[in-house]
Amino acid sequence: MPLYLNEDQQMLHDSAAEFMKGEAPVSHLREFRDKQCKDGFSHALWKQFAEMGFTGILIGEDDGGLGMGHVEAGVVLEQIGRNLTPSPFLTTSVAGVEALNAGGKALRDKYFPGILSGDTVLALAVDEGPKHRPDQISMAATREGNGFKLDGKKQFVVQGGSADTLIVAVRTSGSAGDDKGLTLFAVDANAQGLAKNSVRLVDSAMAAHLEFDGVLVDADAVIGEVDEGDVVLRRLLNAGRSGAAAETLGVGAGAMDITVDYIKGRKQFGALIGSFQALQHRIAHLYSEMEIARATVLKAQQMLDEGSSKAELMVSVAKAKAGKATALSVKEGVQMHGGVGMTDEYDIGLYMKRDRALQEFMGDVNYHTNLVAEMHGY
Amino acid sequence: MMSDLETFRAETAAWLEANCPPEMRQPMVDESDAVWGGRNPTFKPGQKEWLDVMAAKGWTVPDWPKEYGGGGLSRAETKILGQEMARLKCRSPLSSFGIWMLGPALLHFGTEAQKKHFLPPIARGEIRWCQGYSEPGSGSDLASLQTSAVDQGDHFVVNGQKIWTSYADKADWIFCLTRTDKNEKHKGISFMLFDMASEGVTTKPIVLISGQSAFCETFFDDVKVPKEYGEGVSSVVYEVNKGWDVAKYLLGHERSMISGGGSDGATSLGAKFADQYGRDEMGRLDDPMLRAQMAEMDIDVLAFRAMAERFGDTFKAGLCHPAQPNMMKYAGTEINKRRHELIMSAGGSEVLEWESEASNGGLTARSWLRTKANSIEGGTSEVMLNVVSKQILHLPGA
Numbered sequence: 036m037p038l039y040l041n042e043d044q045q046m047l048h049d050s051a052a053e054f055m056k057g058e059a060p061v062s063h064l065r066e067f068r069d070k071q072c073k074d075g076f077s078h079a080l081w082k083q084f085a086e087m088g089f090t091g092i093l094i095g096e097d098d099g100g101l102g103m104g105h106v107e108a109g110v111v112l113e114q115i116g117r118n119l120t121p122s123p124f125l126t127t128s129v130a131g132v133e134a135l136n137a138g139g140k141a142l143r144d145k146y147f148p149g150i151l152s153g154d155t156v157l158a159l160a161v162d163e164g165p166k167h168r169p170d171q172i173s174m175a176a177t178r179e180g181n182g183f184k185l186d187g188k189k190q191f192v193v194q195g196g197s198a199d200t201l202i203v204a205v206r207t208s209g210s211a212g213d214d215k216g217l218t219l220f221a222v223d224a225n226a227q228g229l230a231k232n233s234v235r236l237v238d239s240a241m242a243a244h245l246e247f248d249g250v251l252v253d254a255d256a257v258i259g260e261v262d263e264g265d266v267v268l269r270r271l272l273n274a275g276r277s278g279a280a281a282e283t284l285g286v287g288a289g290a291m292d293i294t295v296d297y298i299k300g301r302k303q304f305g306a307l308i309g310s311f312q313a314l315q316h317r318i319a320h321l322y323s324e325m326e327i328a329r330a331t332v333l334k335a336q337q338m339l340d341e342g343s344s345k346a347e348l349m350v351s352v353a354k355a356k357a358g359k360a361t362a363l364s365v366k367e368g369v370q371m372h373g374g375v376g377m378t379d380e381y382d383i384g385l386y387m388k389r390d391r392a393l394q395e396f397m398g399d400v401n402y403h404t405n406l407v408a409e410m411h412g413y
Numbered sequence: 414m415m416s417d418l419e420t421f422r423a424e425t426a427a428w429l430e431a432n433c434p435p436e437m438r439q440p441m442v443d444e445s446d447a448v449w450g451g452r453n454p455t456f457k458p459g460q461k462e463w464l465d466v467m468a469a470k471g472w473t474v475p476d477w478p479k480e481y482g483g484g485g486l487s488r489a490e491t492k493i494l495g496q497e498m499a500r501l502k503c504r505s506p507l508s509s510f511g512i513w514m515l516g517p518a519l520l521h522f523g524t525e526a527q528k529k530h531f532l533p534p535i536a537r538g539e540i541r542w543c544q545g546y547s548e549p550g551s552g553s554d555l556a557s558l559q560t561s562a563v564d565q566g567d568h569f570v571v572n573g574q575k576i577w578t579s580y581a582d583k584a585d586w587i588f589c590l591t592r593t594d595k596n597e598k599h600k601g602i603s604f605m606l607f608d609m610a611s612e613g614v615t616t617k618p619i620v621l622i623s624g625q626s627a628f629c630e631t632f633f634d635d636v637k638v639p640k641e642y643g644e645g646v647s648s649v650v651y652e653v654n655k656g657w658d659v660a661k662y663l664l665g666h667e668r669s670m671i672s673g674g675g676s677d678g679a680t681s682l683g684a685k686f687a688d689q690y691g692r693d694e695m696g697r698l699d700d701p702m703l704r705a706q707m708a709e710m711d712i713d714v715l716a717f718r719a720m721a722e723r724f725g726d727t728f729k730a731g732l733c734h735p736a737q738p739n740m741m742k743y744a745g746t747e748i749n750k751r752r753h754e755l756i757m758s759a760g761g762s763e764v765l766e767w768e769s770e771a772s773n774g775g776l777t778a779r780s781w782l783r784t785k786a787n788s789i790e791g792g793t794s795e796v797m798l799n800v801v802s803k804q805i806l807h808l809p810g811a
């Protein structure tokens with residue numbers, strides 16, 4: 036498979052680009068931020084996502100979806116990144132759907148119709164602290180009657196306050212650090228005993244701190260098998276990380292484009308500042324980093340779609356590389372804008388904030404760099 | 414049912430297993446393990462056999478057309494051949510400026526007669542070429558070159574000096590940029606092919622910081638260059654005074670080649686060095702700072718390898734920006750330099766040995782120093798960034 040978008044993927048790219056630019060450009064994010072929207076995204080827009088077919092990209096054709104892959108999900112996510120579009124797409128239609136794809140038909144039948152119609156929003160309750168450490172999950176579920184009882188805390192659950200259903204990863208046996216003994220549950224967001232405290236993040240997205248106090252769930256809320264949740268979690272994480280890498284790429288590319296435009300128009304010392312070699316070399320270097328990140332992200336997605344045994348390694352490479360390149364893009368972006376880069380009026384600062392949040396989502400550069408060393412056996 | 418490509422992969426693997434001599438499946442250790450061919454070739458055991466069977470199949474240049482000595486393979490087949498050779502650890506049968514630089518330029522700009530005359534001997538490794546571009550006063554600003562070629566009816570007379578000509582002392586022929594119009598800059602340059610055995614050509618090796626001497630000063634003293642080497646086989650590629658177009662096109666290929674394509678070298682330095690360096694009780698490389706740098710390098714190498722694959726695919730499909738080889742050269746050479754810095758750092762004092770047998774004559778240190786040229790030869794990193802700024806990002810000129 037060549038490492039560029041095929042014709043169908045290019046068509047999807049064009050329609051996603053047009054849609055996001057037309058319906059949810061950066062001004063849309065500003066609007067939702069300024070009216071202090073508690074959900075952090077527009078439900079009407081989420082309905083439009085559904086009409087475009089985006090919400091069902093990773094849902095199989097048998098389940099009524101488009102049956103596409105991670106490459107296609109990434110195509111949409113890149114446009115979300117470029118336009119800083121607030122949406123529950125990554126948590127719901129990418130990572131959440133992929134987790135449910137690892138589950139049984141009953142669960143898929145229960146949740147997929149709502150996702151396809153743009154009514155259902157999923158959130159991922161994985162992290163328990165300020166850093167992503169899925170191998171250290173300690174929140175536990177114990178057997179209770181025919182089902183389970185959940186007790187403990189999850190933190191920084193993006194869209195956790197507005198989601199209808201939470202995908203919760205907990206321990207049903209063993210202890211933090213063990214491979215086995217995890218179980219994933221699909222939990223109703225209105226379940227008794229679940230307390231949610233939503234907080235606004237630097238990028239205007241909403242995240243929630245969740246407290247489970249004896250939350251009861253049926254056995255059929257288990258995604259996959261009890262104590263075998265690592266298999267489900269792996270799929271969720273691979274999808275979420277490669278998806279986040281694609282969104283990050285969009286943020287970096289968007290920031291680079293507006294910066295290139297800016298330095299082509301701003302004059303100082305009687306010349307366009309874009310003519311100064313000190314800026315040219317830095318932005319050409321940035322271009323190179325972004326191109327490499329783009330190839331890496333696409334490679335990881337293709338490998339996931341092919342079911343390659345090395346896909347997980349490449350996903351970590353992609354999350355780290357896209358993270359580094361985009362961090363550079365937003366930093367150079369603000370710097371090259373000079374004083375106006377510090378103002379709320381200019382968009383470049385919004386890109387910097389979005390990048391910061393995406394860096395932390397499902398593992399930052401350091402986390403994935405360490406994973407790469409581990410996967411290479413050192 | 415296997416697809417055509419799966420069949421091709423299976424057959425290629427079987428053929429490589431059957432035909433690649435065992436010596437040619439050992440990792441390359443130093444320069445002498447590369448085969449350059451030419452009129453006076455030197456071969457180590459297995460090298461000639463490997464070159465001959467590969468050349469007979471056209472697989473020294475798998476994607477060139479068959480009529481010019483190539484294998485006529487598609488992009489997908491070429492990729493598979495490369496993957497299978499890497500998997501089976503088969504060495505490249507031939508290293509050649511003819512393959513990497515002149516060939517693509519001739520395929521693009523040459524006449525049918527020129528292609529038929531010059532390409533097959535390149536594919537078979539019979540003629541070794543060198544590149545006469547740089548001059549003492551013309552490095553980054555290559556188009557200011559002064560070596561002159563004066564039209565004398567049925568031949569040109571060439572006078573001047575080239576410098577940094579890699580392997581000029583070992584090459585059979587040269588592709589050389591000459592000035593054919595003194596009143597023009599870019600539009601007064603011609604791209605000429607001539608024999609290094611011609612009267613008036615002398616070479617003088619220059620010693621590098623690595624202690625090796627791979628390049629030369631090259632002097633032309635009234636060298637007579639015929640206008641034709643036979644019916645329609647002109648010594649000038651494309652047209653007189655249009656050599657800059659050819660030179661630039663060739664540089665694109667040279668830059669892609671120098672970028673390394675991410676293909677060689679072990680994937681993971683950390684995995685390679687952890688045993689020799691030592692591990693902590695958790696099995697981690699025993700120096701956390703070095704471990705972190707190794708892992709960063711793994712990421713950059715794997716990422717660049719994906720970039721090289723994407724570059725190759727988009728290039729073949731005509732989807733790639735024409736100036737993209739400049740980006741590739743910049744990124745690939747900068748990574749390679751960092752990689753060798755890490756190798757030196759991991760090796761400590763041991764890799765400072767310069768002559769001992771144990772150090773293979775200081776191979777690690779010499780290789781490290783050699784990589785410093787990567788971001789100079791074929792156009793410097795700074796020049797690459799200038800080209801990206803202007804041609805890809807369209808930034809205003811200073």
Ligand SMILES: Cc1cc2nc3c(=O)[nH]c(=O)nc-3n(C[C@H](O)[C@H](O)[C@H](O)COP(=O)(O)OP(=O)(O)OC[C@H]3O[C@@H](n4cnc5c(N)ncnc54)[C@H](O)[C@@H]3O)c2cc1C
Binds near residue numbers: 375
């Ligand atoms: C928070 C804040 C507080 C401030 N407070 C004050 C204040 O109290 N009083 C006051 O007078 N000013 C103040 N300033 C303004 C500040 O001094 C200017 O922003 C600064 O001098 C840069 O000018 P500029 O914003 O016009 O950027 P520009 O000059 O347009 O620069 C844009 C980019 O181009 C680069 N650039 C420009 N020229 C060259 C060149 N020749 N070579 C290479 N690169 C170049 C710059 O480095 C920068 O990256 C403040 C700015 C900020 C952000």
Ligand SMILES: Cc1cc2nc3c(=O)[nH]c(=O)nc-3n(C[C@H](O)[C@H](O)[C@H](O)COP(=O)(O)OP(=O)(O)OC[C@H]3O[C@@H](n4cnc5c(N)ncnc54)[C@H](O)[C@@H]3O)c2cc1C
Binds near residue numbers: 545792796
């Ligand atoms: C190992 C090796 C093998 C080589 N083999 C060959 C060969 O086979 N044939 C051949 O013809 N040549 C060959 N070269 C020559 C090579 O192409 C030149 O060295 C190269 O083009 C740089 O030219 P220069 O050495 O004159 O450096 P200069 O052009 O003098 O550059 C010096 C420094 O100034 C910087 N600089 C120059 N112009 C600019 C600018 N506009 N903006 C910013 N910075 C600038 C450069 O980046 C560099 O850092 C080889 C070189 C090496 C090192």
